[in-house]
Amino acid sequence: MATQGQVITCKAAVAWEPNKPLVIEDVQVDPPQAGEVRIKILYTALCHTDAYTWGGKDPEGLFPCILGHEAAGIVESVGESVTEVQPGDHVIPCYQAECRECKFCKSGKTNLCGKVRAATGVGIMMNDRKSRFSVNGKPIYHFMGTSTFSQYTVVHDVSVAKIDPKAPLEKVCLLGCGVPTGLGAVWNTAKVEAGSIVAIFGLGTVGLAVAEGAKSAGASRIIGIDIDSNKFDIAKNFGVTEFINPKDHDKPIQQVIVDLTDGGVDYSFECIGNVSIMRSALECCHKGWGTSVIVGVAASGQEISTRPFQLVTGRVWKGTAFGGFKSRSQVPWLVDKYLKKEIKVDEYITHNLNLGEINKAFDLMHERGCLRCVLSTDI
């Protein structure tokens, strides 16, 4: 039965309130309006940022909402004036849009895009400033412009990357967030050179992807730091050459690293979201040139600090969103790299469940051995 132009009723996991189990509801998904695309989501993974917003730590977190931003699917229908995708296309929704026309997109200096950000930050679509989701007439907010914990979602056309249909959607869904973020933090934001010494704080999916990026950039030493010592065995496969558990040391971790590296590392990456570790990550950098990249997302109200002297003496503090990748242009390129076996993806997937088991998937995020859990939306 043709669904184009019709409201679709499907299953979605609704977060009614922070920290309360998600509820699988029959959700009404409106047809896409001008400049919008309705996507049948087939696979979605969970990222730590979903847990962060669900946990009430996100100043932009609005409830009730449909979370999820690391997914892949097939275009079901498109609204007026959508030219770059059509029904049947295989796509990855992108929380970081790319309109190619705004001040940000044209700057050549950033991957951030200003076209729809004001709407996606408040859980609505730009065209009529309303949501396309409802449950029994009650509107449900969008999340990050993607809302992938649903069998169908509606996104802005500037937030859709069309990918090679040969790519397995159950794997490349990961290219919607964590893996590109880590690779891009190294390749685009830090621009790590061959021979560099790199420190990575936090060896989840994002930190491991940083390791993979650093290895491919030719880093000479890749030091992984995590409070979970089991992470080292996994991390070796992604390029980590040395492991430090801060719990094994009395000295501040930045001092331990400075002592181990003849004055500090060339590049460090914070992949946890902990502001005190962000300080350590900056301060373990070498005087004169060491650069630290903040990747982790810290809770509302948290602030970073250091002595300005750290910067006066040449250390550089940077941050990255989606690893600096231009989403619509570069996600298809990352998919092609995966198909050519030039980047890992499968190795980050430790669990597979279905959308109906999403609360179990959130629990798994706190368990040892869990990197990414991919949910099939086929309940």
Ligand SMILES: NC(=O)c1ccc[n+]([C@@H]2O[C@H](COP(=O)([O-])OP(=O)(O)OC[C@H]3O[C@@H](n4cnc5c(N)ncnc54)[C@H](O)[C@@H]3O)[C@@H](O)[C@H]2O)c1
């Ligand atoms: N900037 C971006 O575009 C972007 C994109 C994706 C994710 N993120 C953020 O990156 C962070 C990492 O995401 P993830 O999915 O890899 O998370 P994760 O929870 O899988 O990984 C975090 C790792 O940090 C370790 N850890 C926790 N506290 C620690 C401490 N005090 N010292 C050392 N290690 C510690 C954990 O053991 C775990 O291995 C999150 O904050 C997430 O929100 C940012």
Ligand SMILES: N[C@@H](CCC(=O)N[C@@H](CSCO)C(=O)NCC(=O)O)C(=O)O
């Ligand atoms: N609403 C949050 C923003 C958190 C944040 O920084 N998000 C990252 C992506 S995390 C993906 O897992 C990002 O892309 N930021 C840039 C942007 O949101 O435009 C908060 O306010 O803390």
Ligand SMILES: [Zn+2]
């Ligand atoms: Zn994410």
Ligand SMILES: [Zn+2]
């Ligand atoms: Zn733009």
